Amino acid sequence: MYSNVQAQDELVPGSQLTSIFSNYEVLTILGEGTFGKVAKCVRMADKKTVAIKVMKNYSVEVANIEVAMLYMLSMHNGNKHNLVEWYQAFMDRGRPCLEFEYLDKSLFDFMRERHFQPLSLMEIRPIVMQIAIALKHLKSIGIIHADLKLENVMLVNHQQEPYRIKVIDFGLAHVTSAATVGSCLQTSPYRAPEIILGLPFTEAIDVWSLGIIAATLYLGFLLYPGYCEYEMVSKQYP
Structure with a gap:
């Protein structure tokens, strides 16, 4: 090409x-x-x-x-x-x-502008539902996004259509049938256990990332921060 x-x-x-x-x-x-x-x-x-x-x-x-x-x-x-x-x-x-x-801004930029103040459940629900619809469609056509994160979910036009989103960036996307054990996928804080442990994986890894996004919007911080897998798995909560 x-x-x-x-x-x-x-x-x-x-x-x-x-x-x-x-x-x-x-x-x-x-x-x-x-x-x-x-x-x-x-x-x-x-x-x-x-x-x-x-x-x-x-x-x-x-x-x-x-x-x-x-x-x-x-x-x-x-x-x-x-x-x-x-x-x-x-x-x-x-x-x-x-x-x-052209889309408005990413969820990461939106949260940063808010100084990462948590969103309400009424604000989070439509975001999660729209991402879930996107993931259901990707599963139906046999594609794993493999890099779902706040930066790759865009608000379309937040002033005119609050909390309407679209998923972007298919640079790491995989055909599900070609998923290879040991692949280095997903940004570290959003990385599913299957990827961390080198196990067989499916489009379910995107659902894990969606869960991390939902938790981050609700809490205002990442559940598993860290630049490497060791930092992620060693994270402890009171």
Whole structure:
């Protein structure tokens, strides 16, 4: 799908991205991870605001895996099941780019703005229900998300549609039938026991992560904080 080509252009506000369909002006950088950055952009062809995940040029294989998962989801209209809407993939000067609908903010950013004050049960219930609907749909088509966390659950438009969410980021997603024992999946505080212990696993690992999300929203802190599995399993509560 992609080839490794060295890209020299830095992704900053005011810079440009180009696909065969349109040019894009970068407005702001929304976030940065191991494999690249996510930018809020204006699609110049129709002035629509979109989010573009611009991956580093050495992340070609990772991009190809995510594109394969997104193609699978697009065949089943995942947009109706609280999954982010994906528009296209393209290359910009050697960088794989994935174009998505623009969403408001992640649950992590939302909680950080609140200084991690807990939400009420009335606020948590619709969030958990919507994520559960997304996971039920993923299970029905044989996909494990494998990286469910506060950062990967987005509020669509919190001012106009409070607590309506969508699940994003399929960079670690797996076809359930191809789940391999020993795979390093999930961010540490959300990692299911099956993954920690190197046991066979299914889409149930996503349900564990959902439980961690629900507890975090209710308590205002992670149940199992830590940067490694030892820190997680050694966590004790009074």
